Structures are given as structure tokens and as C-alpha cells.
Amino acid sequence: MTTPAPATESNSAPAGIAAWRILLRMLAGFFAMFSFAFWAAAGWNLGWTKTQIPMKQIDEVTGIEFVTYKDHFMPGVELFGPALFLCLVLFAITFIRRKKPAGRS
Template identity: 40%
Template sequence: MPRLRPILRFCAAALAIATIAFWAAKGAHPGWSMDKVPVTLVDEITEIEYTTYEEHFVPGLEYLAGGIAAAAVLFGLSFLVRSQPA
């Protein structure tokens, strides 16, 4: 039977790295998640700026915190597993 402690720690590290990579690749928004992003445009005739919203998902800190918390739980579980004698 494979040793469970290193497997749990590897999964925790992989989950933490994947969470940070996903959050950064999708926009790394330092607030709540957004499913509509504000886009500022300029009217061609009057040259007045106005804001419209584009359908685009940007994960916020709750995705980052959730992924890191899940990785911390996996890492914590690795301490509860008994190490097998060599």
C-alpha cells in the first residue's frame, strides 16, 4: 500500500498551485467574483465616455481562498494519517 502522507501533501501542493494559476490566468481580481466586466467606450460623435458591461467571468478572492483552504485541509489531514513502519 502506498504511503498516504506524501500523497496527501503532494495533492495539497498541487491544488494550491493550480488554484493560484487559475485565479491569475482568469484575471486575478482582488475582490468578489464578477460575471460581467465594465468596459468604458467613447461615443464616436459626441466623444462622451460611457460604460457598458461585457459577459466575462473573472474569479475573485473567494475562489482563491476556497482553493487554498481546501489545500490546507488536505495538508492538515496528512498529519492525522499514521506513518507506516519501514
């Protein structure tokens, strides 16, 4: 009966995905969902970020319509887009492989 050879770097089974890769992928997904939820909850603004929104009102006496502005923060796509790009970069980092040192196969 032969005993199995001790596990060395050359004959060991390849390890699974590294824990830091899983962590970064989960972090990227969580940040993407959080960014979308924040953007959607604040107003789904497809344009630039607004700090005031126009409110149409009608004068009670004359019946003339006029516009007033209400302070309200609505994040635009210039905030949502870079947040998604950052998530994509964070996710892509996890696919970068280190070069093996010379002399190893």
C-alpha cells in the same frame, strides 16, 4: 557466530513516511498551484467574483464617454480563499497520528 533476530514489530526500524501521506501532500500542493494559476489567469480579482466587466467607450460623434459591459468570468477571492483552505486542511490531515492500541509501547 550469532544470527540476527527476526524482525518483529518491537525491534524493527521505524518505517518512513507512509505513501498515502506523501500522496496527499503532493495532491494538496498541486491543487494549491492549480487554484492559484486558474485565479491568476482569469484576472487576479481581489474582490468578489464578477461575470461582467465594465468597458469605457467614447461615442464617435459626440465624444461622450459611456460604459458598456462585456461578459467575462473573473473569479474572486471568495473562490480562491476556500480552495487554499481546502489545500491546507488536506495537508494538515497528513500529520494526524493514530493512537497506538493499549498494551503496546
